[in-house]
Every structure is written in C-alpha cells, then in structure tokens.
Amino acid sequence: MxxxxxxxxxxxxxxxxxxxxxxxxxxxxxxxHAIIGENGAGxxxxxxxxxxxxxxDEGEILINGQKQAFGSATDAIDCxxxxxxxxxxxxxxxxxxxxxxxxxxxxxxxxxxxxxxIAKVAEVCSRHxxxxxxxxxxxxxxxxxxxxxxxxxxxxxxAEIIILDEPTAVLTPQEIDDLGEILRQLKExxxxxxxxxxxxEEVMDxxxxxxxLRGGKHIATLRKAETDIPELTRLMVGxxxxxxxxxxxxxxxxxxxxxxxxxxxxxxxxxxxxISLVLHKxxxxxxAGIDGSGxxxxxxxxxxxxxxxxxxxxxxxxxxxxxxxxxRKKEGIGFIAQDRQKHGLVMDFSIAENLVLxxxxxxxxxxxxxxxxxxxxxxxxxxxxxxxDIRTPGEQVRVSMLSGGNQQKVVVARExxxxxxxxxxxxxxxxxxxxAIEAIHNILINHRNKGGSVLLVSLExxxxxMLSDRIAVFFDGRLMGxxxxxxxxxxxxxxxxxxxxxxxKEGPAS
Amino acid sequence: MKINALKLxxxxxxxxxxxxxxxxxxxxxxxxxxxxxxxEAYRALFAGAFGSTSGVVNTVKxxxxxxxxxxxxxxxxxxxxxxxxxEGQLAMGAFGATMAGIFLKxxxxxxxxxxxxxxxxxxxxxxxxxxxxxxxxxxxxxLVVLLLMNNIARFLLQFFVLDAFAxxxxxxxxxxxxxxxxxxxxxIGPPYRLTxxxxxxxxxxxxxxxxxxxxxxxxxxxxxxxxxxxxxxxGIDINKYMLxxxxxxxxLAGVGGGLEILGNHxxxxxxxxxxxxxxxxxxxxxxxxxxxxxxxxxxLFGALRTGSLNMQAKVGISDEIISVIQGSLILCIAANYxxxxxxxxxxxxxxxxxxxx
Ligand SMILES: Nc1ncnc2c1ncn2[C@@H]1O[C@H](COP(=O)(O)OP(=O)(O)O)[C@@H](O)[C@H]1O
Ligand SMILES: [Mg+2]
Numbered sequence: 119m120x121x122x123x124x125x126x127x128x129x130x131x132x133x134x135x136x137x138x139x140x141x142x143x144x145x146x147x148x149x150x151h152a153i154i155g156e157n158g159a160g161x162x163x164x165x166x167x168x169x170x171x172x173x174x175d176e177g178e179i180l181i182n183g184q185k186q187a188f189g190s191a192t193d194a195i196d197c198x199x200x201x202x203x204x205x206x207x208x209x210x211x212x213x214x215x216x217x218x219x220x221x222x223x224x225x226x227x228x229x230x231x232x233x234x235x236i237a238k239v240a241e242v243c244s245r246h247x248x249x250x251x252x253x254x255x256x257x258x259x260x261x262x263x264x265x266x267x268x269x270x271x272x273x274x275x276x277a278e279i280i281i282l283d284e285p286t287a288v289l290t291p292q293e294i295d296d297l298g299e300i301l302r303q304l305k306e307x308x309x310x311x312x313x314x315x316x317x318x319e320e321v322m323d324x325x326x327x328x329x330x331l332r333g334g335k336h337i338a339t340l341r342k343a344e345t346d347i348p349e350l351t352r353l354m355v356g357x358x359x360x361x362x363x364x365x366x367x368x369x370x371x372x373x374x375x376x377x378x379x380x381x382x383x384x385x386x387x388x389x390x391x392x393i394s395l396v397l398h399k400x401x402x403x404x405x406a407g408i409d410g411s412g413x414x415x416x417x418x419x420x421x422x423x424x425x426x427x428x429x430x431x432x433x434x435x436x437x438x439x440x441x442x443x444x445x446r447k448k449e450g451i452g453f454i455a456q457d458r459q460k461h462g463l464v465m466d467f468s469i470a471e472n473l474v475l476x477x478x479x480x481x482x483x484x485x486x487x488x489x490x491x492x493x494x495x496x497x498x499x500x501x502x503x504x505x506x507d508i509r510t511p512g513e514q515v516r517v518s519m520l521s522g523g524n525q526q527k528v529v530v531a532r533e534x535x536x537x538x539x540x541x542x543x544x545x546x547x548x549x550x551x552x553x554a555i556e557a558i559h560n561i562l563i564n565h566r567n568k569g570g571s572v573l574l575v576s577l578e579x580x581x582x583x584m585l586s587d588r589i590a591v592f593f594d595g596r597l598m599g600x601x602x603x604x605x606x607x608x609x610x611x612x613x614x615x616x617x618x619x620x621x622x623k624e625g626p627a628s
Numbered sequence: 629m630k631i632n633a634l635k636l637x638x639x640x641x642x643x644x645x646x647x648x649x650x651x652x653x654x655x656x657x658x659x660x661x662x663x664x665x666x667x668e669a670y671r672a673l674f675a676g677a678f679g680s681t682s683g684v685v686n687t688v689k690x691x692x693x694x695x696x697x698x699x700x701x702x703x704x705x706x707x708x709x710x711x712x713x714x715e716g717q718l719a720m721g722a723f724g725a726t727m728a729g730i731f732l733k734x735x736x737x738x739x740x741x742x743x744x745x746x747x748x749x750x751x752x753x754x755x756x757x758x759x760x761x762x763x764x765x766x767x768x769x770x771l772v773v774l775l776l777m778n779n780i781a782r783f784l785l786q787f788f789v790l791d792a793f794a795x796x797x798x799x800x801x802x803x804x805x806x807x808x809x810x811x812x813x814x815x816i817g818p819p820y821r822l823t824x825x826x827x828x829x830x831x832x833x834x835x836x837x838x839x840x841x842x843x844x845x846x847x848x849x850x851x852x853x854x855x856x857x858x859x860x861x862x863g864i865d866i867n868k869y870m871l872x873x874x875x876x877x878x879x880l881a882g883v884g885g886g887l888e889i890l891g892n893h894x895x896x897x898x899x900x901x902x903x904x905x906x907x908x909x910x911x912x913x914x915x916x917x918x919x920x921x922x923x924x925x926x927x928l929f930g931a932l933r934t935g936s937l938n939m940q941a942k943v944g945i946s947d948e949i950i951s952v953i954q955g956s957l958i959l960c961i962a963a964n965y966x967x968x969x970x971x972x973x974x975x976x977x978x979x980x981x982x983x984x985x
Pocket of ligand 1: 132134135136137155156157158159160161162163164
C-alpha cells in the first residue's frame with residue numbers, strides 16, 4: 119500500500135540534544151494518526167521536519183510514495199502539507215477571510231479582491247462543514263475559533279495532509295469535542311490528519327493509529343483498537359505509571375481550615391457568594407466547577423494573594439483573614455498558583471533562585487540576617503533537583519529554559535520543601551506531561567497521608583475524583599454542594615457544575 | 629553545557645560592542661553629510677580624550693557624574709521603575725551639596741565632606757519622593773512625570789543660582805564658593821585635579837554589586853524588577869521596593885551631581901551638567917544591569933564629552949555630534965530589543981513563515 123507520509127531514518131541533532139534519533143514512521147492515507155510522547159520527546163521537531171521548517175541531518179521523506187526534499191515550508195505546502203502550530207500566527211486586526219488568504223490573495227487586476235476572498239473562504243468552510251464567520255475580525259473570536267481559521271488556512275492552500283501540534287492544549291472541553299468533529303469530517307473528506315498530543319483520552323477519541331516517541335526515538339506504532347491508555351502511558355514514560363497515588367488512611371477529624379461566609383466581588387461582579395467550608399487534617403478537598411466559577415479566587419484568598427470582600431479564614435483555630443502572604447507562608451500554607459509562568463516563578467531567575475522565592479528570609483537561607491547564604495541555597499537546590507527529579511543540566515539554569523512539567527516541579531519542590539501543613543494547589547497539573555502529573559499526584563497524596571491538608575482546584579474531573587476525599591462543586595460563585603468522592607458519580611458532579619443543586623443528600627451549602 | 633554557557637556570555641558582551649560600533653558608523657554618515665571626514669573627526673575625538681594626560685584625566689573626571697547617573701537608572705530598573713529623571717535629581721543633589729558646602733561652617737574636612745555628600749543624596753532623594761509616591765500610591769506611569777520633574781529642576785536651579793543664592797562677586801552667574809573643608813581632596817593635584825570622587829565611584833559600584841548579588845533585599849528587589857506579579861505572589865512587598873528603588877536611585881543621581889560640585893566646580897552653575905543624567909540611560913541599558921560594567925560605559929561617554937572639544941577645535945564639528953552618537957545608540961538599543969522581540973515571536977510561532985510575505 120502507498121502511505122500518505124513515510125519518514126525513514128529521520129535524525130535531527132540540536133547543539134545539546136539528539137531530538138530525533140533514526141525515526142521511521144508511516145502514515146496511512148485517510149486516517150487520523152496520533153503522535154504522542156512526553157515533553158521533549160521530539161514530536162514537534164519531527165513534524166517541523168515534515169513541514170520543511172527543519173532540515174533533517176539524516177533520513178528521507180516520501181509523500182504519496184514520492185521522495186521529497188523540502189527546502190522550506192513553501193515546498194511542503196506545494197506538496198499538499200499543512201500545519202497548525204501550537205501558537206497561532208494570525209493577524210488580530212484582519213478578518214478571518216483576510217487571514218486565510220494572506221500570501222495567496224485573490225486579485226482583481228492589481229488590487230486585493232476582498233469579496234472574492236470572503237466567498238472563497240466561505241466555500242472552503244462549507245465544503246468541509248466548518249463553522250467560522252469569514253467577515254469577523256480575528257481579535258474578536260475565541261481561541262477555538264482561531265484554531266479553526268488555521269485549519270481553514272491549510273485547506274485553502276490545498277492541504278491533503280494536515281498536521282496539528284498539540285491542538286487541544288488551549289481549548290475548553292466543549293471546543294475539544296468540536297475539534298474532534300471537525301477532524302472526523304476532514305477524514306471523511308479524504309484528508310490525512312497527524313495530531314500531536316500528550317493527552318491520552320483525546321488520543322483514544324480522535325485517532326486510528328498511534329505512534330509513540332520517547333527520548334527522540336520511535337518506540338511503537340499501534341492501532342487504537344488494539345491498545346489502551348495504560349499501555350500507551352507505559353510506552354510513553356518507559357515504565358508503569360500510577361496516577362492518583364494511593365490513599366492510606368481515612369481523613370482526620372481535626373479542622374485545618376475553616377472558611378466562613380467568604381464573599382468576593384471585583385469590578386462590580388459577585389465572584390464568590392458566601393462560601394463556607396471546612397478542610398480537615400489528612401484530607402484532600404477538591405474544588406470542582408467549570409472554569410471561572412470562583413474556585414481560583416477561593417484558592418487565592420486562602421493563599422492570601424487576594425483579599426476577600428467579606429467573611430473569615432480560620433487556619434488551625436487562628437483567624438488569618440488579615441494576614442499577609444509572607445505570614446501565611448511562615449504559618450505553613452504552601453501555594454501552587456495556577457499560572458506558574460506569571461505567578462509561580464520569576465522566569466529570568468535560575469532554578470536555585472526560584473527554589474527559595476518567598477522563603478528567602480528563612481534563617482537557613484540567610485547569612486548575618488541580611489545576605490543570601492548562597493552555599494545553602496545551592497546545595498539545597500541540588501538536593502531538591504534530585505529529590506523532585508527536575509530534569510536540568512544544573513541549578514544555575516534559568517527556569518525559562520525548562521519544559522512546563524519541570525517548571526511546575528520547581529514550584530512544587532519549593533512549596534513542599536518548606537514543610538507546609540496546608541497546600542493550596544490551583545490546577546497543579548495543567549499542561550504538564552504524564553510523568554510529571556504522576557509525580558505531582560504522589561506528592562499531594564503523600565502529603566495527605568502524612569496528615570497534611572490539600573485544597574485542590576482542578577478542571578479535570580478524573581483528577582479530582584482520584585485525589586480528593588471530598589469534592590466541593592462550584593457554579594457561578596456559589597457552592598452547590600460537597601460530595602464524598604468515594605460515592606459521587608461523574609454525572610452528579612457534572613450536573614452540579616452547570617447549576618442544578620444536589621437533591622436529597624446535603625443540599626446547597628449556602 | 630559549560631561551553632554553551634561560555635558562548636552565551638561572550639555573545640552578551642558582544643552585542644553592546646556591536647551596538648556602539650553601529651552608532652559610531654551611523655554618526656559617521658552624518659559627519660560626512662556635513663562635508664567633514666569622519667575618520668579625521670574620530671581621530672581628533674580619540675586624541676582629545678586619550679591623547680594627553682590631561683585628556684585622560686578629563687575623561688575620567690567627566691565619567692564620574694555619568695557613572696552615578698547610570699547607577700541611578702540601573703537601580704530603578706531593578707525595582708521595576710524606569711528613572712529618566714536622573715538629570716533633575718542630579719541637579720538637586722548638586723544644590724544640596726552646595727548648600728552644605730557653603731553654610732555648614734567650622735567642620736573638619738573629614739566631617740564636612742561626608743555631610744555634603746549626604747546632603748547631595750538627600751537632595752536627589754527628596755526630588756524623587758513625589759514621583760515615587762505617585763507610582764506607589766496611584767500606580768501612575770512615571771515617564772512623563774519624571775520628564776516634567778527634570779524641567780522643574782532646571783527652573784529651580786535658575787532660581788537658586790540667579791536669585792536666591794546668587795553670588796555678588798562672580799563673573800558668570802553662580803552661587804558663592806563652598807568652604808575649603810567641603811572640597812574633595814586631590815588624588816592627582818594641579819594642573820590635573822583628579823579628586824577622590826573616582827574612588828567613591830568604584831566603592832559605590834562594588835557596594836551595589838554586592839547588594840544585588842548577595843543581599844536578601846537585593847534578591848527581593850530583583851524579583852520585583854523581573855516579575856512584580858510573581859514577587860507579590862511570593863509575599864514580597866512590591867510597593868516597598870518600588871519606593872525604595874526610586875528613592876535610592878534619586879539619592880545616587882544626587883551624589884553624582886554633588887561630587888561634581890564638591891570635586892570640580894566648588895560652586896553651583898546653571899549649566900554645570902551638560903546632560904549627564906541622560907547619559908546614564910543608554911549606559912544602564914547597555915551594561916545589562918551591572919554597575920561595574922556601567923563604569924566602562926561611563927568612561928566611553930566621558931571620553932566622548934572630553935574628545936568632542938578637541939574635535940570641535942580641530943575638525944570644526946559642533947559638539948552636538950555627541951547627542952547624535954548618543955541618539956543613534958539609543959536607537960540601536962531600541963532596535964536590538966525590537967529584533968529580539970521579533971525573533972521571540974518567530975520562535976514561538978513559525979507558522980508566520982508562510983503567511984507573512
Ligand atoms: N530549535 C531548537 N534548538 C535546540 N534544541 C531544540 C530546538 N527545538 C527543540 N529542541 C530540543 O529538542 C528536544 C525535542 O523537542 P521537541 O521536538 O519540541 O519536543 P516535543 O514537541 O515532543 O515536546 C528537546 O530537548 C528540545 O529542547
Ligand atoms: Mg512540542
């Protein structure tokens with residue numbers, strides 16, 4: 119059979135790493151083929167080679183059985199290949215149609231023919247059953263829509279083979295479903311789709327065949343029907359992975375945190391409406407809800423970076439409502455902020471510097487009370503890098519050089535290293551690879567097993583159900599109810615997340 | 629990895645040098661437009677700045693206030709504010725030093741000099757206080773405010789020199805002379821007159837380097853400068869550091885102006901500073917935030933200011949060419965940031981390759 123794409127013996131060396139190591143991969147025409155692997159496995163590099171952005175050091179590429187050598191992306195496009203990158207390159211101030219035809223505009227005489235552009239784009243969209251409004255400005259449409267525009271752009275240029283690099287990373291669950299639908303349509307229309315991802319649920323939804331890369335090497339190619347998530351995880355990580363950790367004992371009865379009537383308003387909008395809840399020692403309390411239901415604000419109020427408009431925060435029987443972040447840190451509250459690059463880390467600081475951020479005034483990191491004890495900071499950093507398996511050439515490397523998963527490990531290592539009693543974790547596994555997810559889950563559960571408390575915000579129901587003892591469900595700033603995670607079902611939680619309160623058992627808590 | 633790090637550092641050092649080179653080339657174009665030979669002009673410039681002992685001494689002398697201005701800008705940027713008001717603070721520092729020099733009487737030099745330097749620091753700091761409070765309490769962007777403050781400083785200076793403290797017996801408008809006991813001692817006496825101000829520059833640079841590299845407060849200030857949000861989340865009081873940063877910055881600029889009076893002029897003139905405060909800005913940007921490295925930049929600018937006199941005499945080019953070189957340098961620095969920005973964008977989204985033509 120003739121494959122749409124065959125890559126043989128592809129090798130690509132970057133100054134510090136062997137990104138692709140003799141990779142052989144074949145993709146059948148008219149299928150959806152997933153390429154999976156942890157961060158840094160070499161997926162993007164391989165696809166950039168296919169798209170003509172990188173030249174391979176060795177190896178050859180065949181498109182529909184014909185050997186090709188791409189000097190640039192233009193060559194690849196001429197050969198019917200299109201690529202949607204993880205970061206979109208659209209011009210916000212132009213319309214959808216303008217963006218799609220950019221570089222290959224229909225003309226009337228010497229002038230750009232805007233009408234023809236809109237008509238052509240509308241035609242491409244309707245042929246593939248993709249809904250976008252060609253006349254809208256890109257600045258005014260959602261990320262999910264922008265991604266569609268990128269897809270339409272490839273189609274407009276006549277792509278038969280479409281590569282999507284981590285297309286779901288920026289999407290909401292609903293948008294992910296829509297994308298799945300679009301991919302299905304494209305496949306029916308005879309296109310070949312290559313999708314890069316490290317989320318395995320999506321792989322099982324979208325794809326026909328799955329290739330696994332690890333450390334720049336091709337590990338296996340499997341048919342979806344003949345594999346499952348545990349096997350894929352094992353192949354990706356190279357060993358067995360157990361997500362969710364293992365809870366050892368029942369949560370304690372002692373209160374670690376009590377929130378009473380917490381209210382938060384910003385810009386005239388009620389974001390939290392009288393929230394009261396209790397977290398015990400040795401317990402993980404999950405905060406569920408669709409994005410923006412107020413969970414993040416609640417976490418930030420507990421951490422002290424946000425001041426509530428009303429209500430009280432009591433930690434270990436002491437009222438800490440008015441305490442600063444620094445005081446709360448001293449009292450043993452650790453915080454894994456949602457946006458690690460903006461809030462959790464100083465991106466231009468080294469790993470070692472970031473590992474003491476917020477703890478720089480602790481006596482062990484100080485000398486004569488005013489100077490940084492560099493020796494202690496460095497040896498401590500080296501210890502944490504080993505202990506938390508942060509993959510880096512050294513502690514002096516800037517954190518901006520690390521992958522998302524390793525950046526997150528720096529945050530976690532820092533917050534855990536201060537031996538906190540309460541961990542506030544706001545989406546701690548967002549955008550990190552499965553190996554790091556496993557590590558972070560284990561750390562949180564171990565903390566719980568040792569009698570610590572965890573306040574966990576997550577948008578992933580599976581994660582909440584695996585880790586939490588109880589789950590508090592939020593909708594529009596209200597607490598809809600608190601469920602025992604051992605008996606709660608996904609459906610129950612899902613219903614409460616969209617506003618229907620829990621009947622019978624506990625009733626809305628506010 | 630070691631080798632990579634080395635390469636990186638080499639590159640970091642190379643960029644400023646290339647920018648300076650480009651600025652000189654660019655200015656050469658202007659010089660040839662004026663019908664002069666750039667080669668001759670630069671030869672005269674170099675000869676003026678380094679060709680004689682007095683040239684070298686003058687270069688070093690002029691670099692002193694410039695270095696303090698660049699320290700001021702560096703310190704402020706570390707605390708996430710951009711102090712373009714150094715010129716005004718420098719003037720107020722000079723005023724403070726002059727007042728202490730004239731009116732504190734009967735002190736031994738060992739007390740009088742430090743007191744006058746302290747007065748200079750306070751003058752600069754006081755002049756930075758209002759902008760600092762506006763920034764911290766109101767979150768106002770200071771660019772315009774600081775430029776306005778520079779103008780106010782000019783008017784104040786005119787008022788002090790021409791009116792309030794005008795000397796009765798001076799050829800050019802100025803204040804009275806400061807007391808002998810407030811004058812900085814010479815390292816090299818007349819006719820060169822190089823004072824201990826150069827030692828103070830070195831000492832302050834070292835103290836600042838230590839502060840940023842070794843002290844906990846310096847670490848916190850750097851965190852505020854690099855990422856105020858992350859610093860806030862870490863529990864660091866960012867307002868405190870912005871306030872502190874701008875006040876310290878004003879104090880440093882003030883000391884620069886004060887040393888100029890205490891060491892060189894011994895009285896306050898309206899035009900005692902030809903724009904030293906503005907020289908500090910490109911130097912701070914080129915030196916990558918290192919006070920010690922900024923001393924090199926200050927020497928370069930000191931040389932330009934010294935050599936330009938010779939250039940004017942020998943080749944007949946107005947010393948305004950210094951402003952041209954400085955302007956081109958700022959343009960180059962801005963262009964460098966812009967190119968870096970473009971490269972970053974390209975790296976994060978190569979899809980533009982096909983789209984942008
Ligand atoms: N342009 C580049 N220069 C140097 N190293 C690179 C470059 N692009 C990728 N790498 C390195 O190659 C490896 C594979 O990267 P990548 O293909 O982006 O992985 P993935 O997409 O699977 O996360 C990583 O170690 C990465 O740091
Ligand atoms: Mg990638």
